[in-house]
Amino acid sequence: MDFWTHLATNFPPDTANQIRRSLSDERTRGLLINTNKISVREYYSRFPDLTAHPFVSNGFLYDQKTYDFGKLFWHDLGAYYLQEPSAMSVVSFLDIKAGDSLLDLCAAPGGKTMQASLLLGEGGIILANDISHSRALILSSNVERLGLGNVVVTNNDFQTIYRSYLATFDKIILDAPCSGSGMFRKDEKMLKDWSYNKVMACQKKQIELLHIAYLMLKPGGTIAYSTCSFSKEENEDVITCLLSNSDAYLASITGKQGLYSSRHLDGPVYFLPSLFTGEGHFLALIKKPGQLRASQQRNNPYRGKYLALVRQYGLEKRHNLEIDDSLYSLSLPFNIKGLNVLRYGVRCFDEISKHPQPNHHLARFLGATQSLVLDDVSFREYLAGEMLNIEKAPGYHLVSYQGLNAGFVRAVDGKLKNLYPKGLRRR
Structure with a gap:
């Protein structure tokens, strides 16, 4: 047929x-x-x-x-x-x-x-x-x-x-x-x-x-x-x-x-x-017949090694869980026993060379209210993975364009090292 x-x-x-x-x-x-x-x-x-x-x-x-x-x-x-x-x-x-x-x-x-x-x-x-x-x-x-x-x-x-x-x-x-x-x-x-x-x-x-x-x-x-x-x-x-x-x-x-x-x-x-x-x-x-009952779930306070960063980025009320060397943050706790988990909510921080580094997902999750706003030229450079000639205090900073977070940079020696994921870059 x-x-x-x-x-x-x-x-x-x-x-x-x-x-x-x-x-x-x-x-x-x-x-x-x-x-x-x-x-x-x-x-x-x-x-x-x-x-x-x-x-x-x-x-x-x-x-x-x-x-x-x-x-x-x-x-x-x-x-x-x-x-x-x-x-x-x-x-x-x-x-x-x-x-x-x-x-x-x-x-x-x-x-x-x-x-x-x-x-x-x-x-x-x-x-x-x-x-x-x-x-x-x-x-x-x-x-x-x-x-x-x-x-x-x-x-x-x-x-x-x-x-x-x-x-x-x-x-x-x-x-x-x-x-x-x-x-x-x-x-x-x-x-x-x-x-x-x-x-x-x-x-x-x-x-x-x-x-x-x-x-x-x-x-x-x-x-x-x-x-x-x-x-x-x-x-x-x-x-x-x-x-x-x-x-x-x-x-x-x-x-x-x-x-x-x-x-x-x-x-x-x-x-x-x-x-x-x-x-x-x-x-x-x-x-399915029956009465739907709401689940009673509560987030337990996080006390791990990323605690200072959890507080810095306002994640205290979420369910924060360390998996391997990364911290994930989910709206509510969920039992993942027996599951092959690729992502547990927001992947927030990764331990790189024994130092915590904010993950790209965190940039996309957060609001753009405290970000460094890029102009047209700097934004194109950022998407291309280029170093930005902008001076900021040492450390990690969010960058945004037209009200949307693009990702993170790290201020080093008067320049911004680009942390936009290599697989996403546009040249």
Whole structure:
């Protein structure tokens, strides 16, 4: 069975034909404003040709012919995250509350984690995991770039360790690995690689992941199950399997303008490129019966070797933990036993040649109120990794540009030694 025949078995003829025609249209890009760094109003005043996302208050749609946001310095400094508009919609339906503990099970490259982090604030925590080490590293680098402080990044196969986290999370995001038919307009190679056997192989994995996700969900909690597939086998059939083998039930998705309601289950929706300004996506909200109870977590005072620096940078109220020779700072404590942790909140300080040095992530996490403001020339030199001919008191200093922290420098002999990470430099 080819894809178009398969599509016609999942949707009425008119809808299937509309989807097929829409896949030849130009796609629309999206970006998520990092409201920890810049307000939506300020950003919109700088880029007035943006279109507001219908479901995401800090999300926008844009035409890449007008703006190429991936090449602007704002991207380097973490002012926004580039994200496909349909995928961006998922978190907005999850009703995240301040104080929630959240698991993003298949998180890389991190768009849904970034959005959830901004909604949670300092009162909550996200465990963002990806089974692929290379993809988890990309996830970790995005958490650093945006300066997020409430995210633990891990690289684990949760099918082997989920029993350690039974009934742990208030909300779970499961953006399940899928056959990718909803992304054909973005990547034509995916159409050539599509097969029904691939759909069924993905279904097996999706059923397993959704099962363990449900076991890790607290009573009263919610799972956002999503795919970028048009296939009923990967969407409604996976959910039906869970409903048949547990006490789970589906929640309705409100605000459905431009969305296509599932014909097979009451609640889930499709984001169809023929109806919504985005790529193909499926979303279901799955609930566990019970009353959601807030976790009682307290940060114990830190008394380690980095204490003076913790006080200097105002980190005393956070959960500060030494891992190897580095200090990490998280919004709330989280049990990481058995986890392969790549990032535990903010990586703040590293011991270099027996001396503490502030980490780049700390610069992105902190506000720019006490930073050295760079002019246009000095900023370009900084991004290129060059020494800055600026005299400051000996020691480490934050540098910023247009209200956004760029990183750290170290004042030595009347000059500023550049500490911008080598892998990020632009020449």
